[in-house]
Amino acid sequence: MLRFAHIEYLWGLVIIPVFIIAFLAVSIWKKKAISSLGDKKVVMMMMPQVSLSRPWLKFIFFLLAYAMLIIGIADPQIGSRTEEVKRKGADLMILLDVSNSMLAQDLAPSRLENAKRAIAQLIDRMHDDRIGIIVFAGQAYVQLPITTDYSAAKLFLSTINTEMVPTQGTAIGAAIDLGMQSFDFKNGTGKAMIVITDGENHEDNAVEAAAAAKSKDVSVNVVGVGSESGAPIPVYDEQGHQTGFHMDHETGQQVVSKLSEDMCKEISAAGGGVYVRANNSNSGLGIVMDQINKLQRKTVDSRSFKDFEDRFQFFLAIAFVLLLVEFFISNRKNMRLSGIKLFEVKKP
Known part of the structure; x- marks a missing residue:
């Protein structure tokens, strides 16, 4: 049996769609700003370290960490077992x-x-x-x-x-x-x-x-x-x-x-x-x-649940790891890694 000790904190998950809409709006604005400078390919060649995919990856890690944090604060509890x-x-x-x-x-x-x-x-x-x-x-x-x-x-x-x-x-x-x-x-x-x-x-x-x-x-x-x-x-x-x-x-x-x-x-x-x-x-x-x-x-x-055990620590640990990973992901490309092209076919 699963329950939340502080179920009212789960309302914090409602903010996730707001984060997504705000991120999409900023992404669209950035694309329009780049397009206004000239041809997209030419502009991107002038900014070789700029990555379009990494902000998305960082954002996904952030959303997952936020969701885990809210669930952890709500303190999920499991009825461990029943006893007579x-x-x-x-x-x-x-x-x-x-x-x-x-x-x-x-x-x-x-x-x-x-x-x-x-x-x-x-x-x-x-x-x-x-x-x-x-x-x-x-x-x-x-x-x-x-x-x-x-x-x-x-x-x-x-x-x-x-x-x-x-x-x-x-x-x-x-x-x-x-x-x-x-x-x-x-x-x-x-x-x-x-x-x-x-x-x-x-x-x-x-x-x-x-x-x-x-x-x-x-x-x-x-x-x-x-x-x-x-x-x-x-x-x-x-x-x-x-x-x-x-x-x-x-x-x-x-x-x-x-x-x-x-x-x-x-x-x-x-x-x-x-x-x-x-x-x-x-x-x-x-x-x-x-x-x-x-x-x-x-x-x-009679039979009843003996006790409920807290499980918030697992969700908070996952949130901490996700935030740590998000922190170390750079918005810029790694030039050494980007120079490696595993699937490029060299002409003789």
Whole structure:
């Protein structure tokens, strides 16, 4: 497999036709200039050292050297070989609450941003496990299917916000059901879920969904974000500036969102997982991962290019040799060599 590390430099090859046109234009001008002096044969006899072919030879060497130089700068690389890579891993699905209550700021800078930062740190620690992300509020959606592409996982994670699920609420049960549908149960790897939420479940029976997951050997772990005393929920305008807090239209009071720790514990207990309460200094994901690391890990074989080897040095060496040869080719004839006529027939 061939690739160029800096393919943009190959645009330098576009200049070659410009060189050719310029050289042809100069050659035509020289011929006209010689013709204007008189008969061409007579003029050439008056300039015995002038060669019409050597400039062409020098130009060809120059063009070849330039092309080799551009290709060398673009750094051609060859995939040297492939090797079999063995990977042992488990499947992990992150279920992230994106309801408006996750904007509360009892965790800095907010519950949601605190959770996203913790998930990013978790991804950085992963090696062979596969990860997926589901976001949920009143409904649940797959944000990232199960993958080993950790760069993609962090990219998708960075785009998560509370506006991506139009229906408000906290449907933890629907998120767990969707997570079960997203797993591939044929590969035999251990599977687990991590639900990150403030526990204010108002939509479905999350405990029942967690129990169903446990029955299929999928542990449901819960990380509770927020505080028991709670915090008001900020309201932002389209420019992202805070304009106030959510108000209860019936009482006219600020809505205070509190961590429903009892609900979180019930879900984790039913799902055979652990419950951890997050705070500003500890996300709790480390404790959860210690449990998940005990899962069965299956060896998966895959093939990939091991490495790419640089080949720029060969092209630069060829360019150097061609330029050296071009430098030593004179525009004038070598009178000693021109005096040798191998095919001239002498008359007796």
